[in-house]
Amino acid sequence: MNDIEIAQVTLDTPDGQVTLLNTRDIREVLEKYIGYEFASYISEFLIEVDEEEAYAKERAYTDADAIAEENDYLRTQLVETQEILTQITDDITQKSRLNKNELFNKLLALVDSINTVL
Secondary structure (H helix, E strand, C coil): CCCCCCEEEEEEEECCEEEEHHHHHHHHHHHHHHHHHHHHHHHHHHHHHHHHHHHHHHHHHHHHHHHHHHHHHHHHHHHHHHHHHHHHHHHHCCCCCCHHHHHHHHHHHHHHHHHHHH
């Protein structure tokens, strides 16, 4: 059975004070004052809780990484969309004659860029 370190706790017992530093200490106090079966149950429970906490932390980091990756992708797509819109705006405001085919192709690229995200 693995002994898991815990925050130091001092308990008053009928025999005086006892300091708990890990799950083994908890198990020993429980065995002495309550019984072996209950001590084993509590010890296993504490180990299970610790393992679940470790899994939850790892899962949170994994989820955070996935969200960050998705945000980077979306930002890249938004920058691409912004660039296409800037090209279209520049064409409309700076050119005296608009090339319909060129403008149409830029609009198609804009639609593709938006659809990629959606």
